[in-house]
Amino acid sequence: MDWINLAIETGKTIAFAIITLIVGLAIIKIIMKIVGNQMEKSKLDESLKPFLQSMMSIILKILLIISVISILGADITSFAAIIAAAGFAVGLAFQGSLANFAGGILLLTLRPFRVGDYIEGAGYGGTVKAIQILYTELTTPDNKVIFIPNGGLSNAGIVNYSVNSTRRVDFTFGVGYETDAQHVLHTLENVVNSHSAVLQDPEPFIRLSAHGDSAVEYTVRVWANAEDYWDVHFDILEQVKIKFDQENISIPYPQMDVHVSNQ
Incomplete structure (x- = not known):
């Protein structure tokens, strides 16, 4: 009859371990839900919330597994050694994942x-x-x-791109050599200063910047709030083209003059 008593005790132990595992997982789920709700209400950095929840869930599940193994009568010390050895082997196999974790x-x-x-x-x-x-x-x-x-x-x-509240928008416009420089500068100033999203502090920068092969180049640098960056970028490009057409300011194509000499 000893084997019957042993079987009964073993069955009770296994049943208790299974119940502990099921109840433990349910409790962990409840705990994680409560923690998640508290994190949503807190002023904790949004970057940390999913990371901390993942870490807490993993730690709680590891502790639960150790508790279940302990209930089954396994030697925790030996189990820890096995875990350490397995961890080393897994670490070698998943070096990339460990690098991602770090x-x-x-x-x-x-x-x-x-x-x-x-x-x-x-x-x-x-x-x-x-x-x-x-x-x-x-x-x-x-x-x-x-x-x-x-x-x-x-x-x-x-x-x-989101650290600073303002960003600088840079442009380069090529204009024909025959066009009066002061006329171009004045036209660009009118376009820039008429845009409501362009900041005046720092002051817009508009200067003739280079003598290109086919055009005189003008550099325009303006500042805008970060959320207005693309609006300013596309609006200025569009308005400069419209204004240049109205003012008969040419935007030349790249070209090359070839001189043929008969000798």
């Missing part, structure tokens, strides 16, 4: 960008939607979703 830690610690910023990095550009453990999620202007590994992103140059 990159995620760096990005969240150094914070070169935050959720909502428009950035360029690792050959891609878009608005940051989330910084996950292994990947950063970007949404492009044409609504594509890009997942960039954090390892590559943290090691690449990152351009953040």
Whole structure:
């Protein structure tokens, strides 16, 4: 009858372990939901929220698994050694993922960008939607979703267009050599100063900048609020073309004069 008692005790232990696992997973789900709601109400940086939730979920599940193994009577010390060895093997197999994990830690610690910023990095550009453990999620202007590994992103140059509230918009316009320079400068000033989104501090810069092969080049540099950058960019290009046509200011095509000499 000893084997019957042993089977009964073993069955109870296994059943208790299964119940603990099921209840534990349910409790973790409830905890994560509560934590998620509290994070949404808090002033915590949006970049940190998904990362912290992922980390907390993983840690709680690991603790639950250790508890279940302990209930089953396994030696936790031996289990820890096995986990360490397995971790080493997995680490060798997933070096890229570990690099991405470390990159995620760096990005969240150094914070070169935050959720909502428009950035360029690792050959891609878009608005940051989330910084996950292994990947950063970007949404492009044409609504594509890009997942960039954090390892590559943290090691690449990152351009953040959202850090400063203002941006400079640069233009270069080519004009025919026969056109009066003061007339061109005055026309460009009228176009720039008539745009409501162009800031006057810093003052717009409009100067003749180069004698090109086919045209005289004029450089225009204006400042605008970051959210108005593309409006100013396209509006100025459009208005300069319209104004040049009205003022009979030519925009020459690239050309080459060939002189033939009969000897």
